[in-house]
Amino acid sequence: MTPSKLPQLIAPNSSLRKQVDEMSGEKVSACFQCEKCTNGCPVTFAMDIVPHKLMRCVNLGLRDEVLNSDTIWVCASCETCTTRCPNDIDIAHIMDTLRQISQREGIEASQKNVPLFHSAFLSSVKRHGRVHEMTMAIDFTLKSQGLKGLLGQAGMGLDMFKKGKLKLLPTQLGANSQVRNIFKKAKRKGR
Ligand code: SF4
Numbered sequence: 001m002t003p004s005k006l007p008q009l010i011a012p013n014s015s016l017r018k019q020v021d022e023m024s025g026e027k028v029s030a031c032f033q034c035e036k037c038t039n040g041c042p043v044t045f046a047m048d049i050v051p052h053k054l055m056r057c058v059n060l061g062l063r064d065e066v067l068n069s070d071t072i073w074v075c076a077s078c079e080t081c082t083t084r085c086p087n088d089i090d091i092a093h094i095m096d097t098l099r100q101i102s103q104r105e106g107i108e109a110s111q112k113n114v115p116l117f118h119s120a121f122l123s124s125v126k127r128h129g130r131v132h133e134m135t136m137a138i139d140f141t142l143k144s145q146g147l148k149g150l151l152g153q154a155g156m157g158l159d160m161f162k163k164g165k166l167k168l169l170p171t172q173l174g175a176n177s178q179v180r181n182i183f184k185k186a187k188r189k190g191r
């Protein structure tokens with residue numbers, strides 16, 4: 001959706017903002033639309049609703065537009081916006097929260113590979129305590145491109161392995177108790 005396609009007449013609804021505030025611990029209503037987040041964001045070229053407008057949409061309760069946007073999946077979580085916000089709003093955290101809400105509500109992500117990558121990344125951390133690139137890449141490629149895709153990428157993986165860019169075995173075979181506890185706590189909170 002492009003910003004020009006956002007509804008022009010809106011009856012504000014606070015339900016999305018309240019949900020985001022509660023889950024993230026942030027205060028979206030503090031946003032006064034200074035645009036500093038958008039001006040510093042390195043990936044606005046690929047977004048359909050730039051960050052400050054997305055914040056406005058959350059405040060207005062435009063649930064469908066926000067949760068179906070490319071923006072929440074294109075965000076690279078670089079936190080530039082967060083460090084620039086004069087109101088100390090952690091916008092990167094809000095993007096993450098919106099991704100969680102979108103997934104919980106079963107909305108298909110516009111950038112289909114992004115949730116698959118998140119899932120492969122977190123599975124690797126959960127299993128080993130840190131990312132093991134080789135198994136994560138295999139997991140992600142299998143889920144996103146199937147066996148054919150994996151075979152197609154095998155040559156590149158082998159080259160990287162030969163150059164020492166990929167390790168055959170993870171440095172840790174199992175996650176330590178601290179990492180396991182983080183995942184347990186997140187599960188209890190429904191994240
Ligand atoms: S930088 Fe902060 S206050 Fe400014 S538009 Fe972005 S979220 Fe709102």
Ligand code: SF4
Pocket residue numbers: 037040041042043051074075076077078079080081082091092095
């Ligand atoms: S965290 Fe996301 S929205 Fe914020 S500057 Fe980085 S890419 Fe843009």
